[in-house]
């Protein structure tokens with residue numbers, strides 16, 4: 316069997332609003348439009364990365380929180396209706412998910428050998444969270460590629476940002492080793508928003524874009540700072556400041572998805588491609604992709620040098 320490889324990694328945020336804006340038949344509520352900059356960004360990312368014909372899409376989601384250890388979807392198929400607890404008016408999504416259980420088990424084993432607590436989710440009635448669903452749907456609306464769904468362990472909330480992030484770095488390395496052994500061509504999705512302070516009231520028409528803007532300037536400045544590091548391939552510097560970003564901008568990267576992905580990619584020193592940045596109820600969201608094949612080539616949007 317050929318050695319498996321990670322053919323791409325994406326920062327793939329999951330506000331339910333973007334699925335609502337898509338008006339896909341799987342989602343019950345219907346919209347007029349909305350959040351196009353992010354939706355078009357996903358469209359471009361999807362075109363680029365699906366052309367690589369991945370065997371599997373892995374997703375790490377902040378909205379499947381587990382207190383003890385790292386859990387993995389562990390049966391072949393999950394069906395059901397996923398309703399966003401905060402925005403049931405925007406997201407009631409009929410899902411039908413195929414899972415690559417073999418690879419999920421291999422990652423769980425690798426994680427265990429690295430000292431992590433891991434567990435397979437074998438309950439057929441388990442309701443898959445909207446973070447997993449939105450990121451996967453925006454990357455592959457056909458749902459014709461199996462996924463590996465990974466929970467976010469709550470250690471950063473009980474212990475410290477640094478401790479939680481270190482766990483995710485171990486999990487990322489275990490993920491990479493398992494993918495290589497599996498022979499799969501894999502795409503990784505870090506289902507994280509950046510700055511995360513937000514408005515608490517909704518316009519009468521949720522997709523009224525005249526009401527959408529950044530919640531606060533300081534959060535926006537943080538987003539620009541971390542995006543700049545992504546675009547310059549400085550992910551080791553980036554990972555060093557993420558704990559501070561979590562505290563100052565209440566960033567959702569605290570859930571560890573982004574650290575997991577950067578670690579699995581061996582902390583890229585090549586530019587990430589920015590496909591789109593925009594706010595959703597004031598939070599900062601960026602779709603950014605790392606393609607190991609592009610490496611030295613300039614990105615289409617021109618990363619600002621590599622010094």
Ligand SMILES: [Fe+2]
Pocket residue numbers: 329377378446508567
């Ligand atoms: Fe979220």
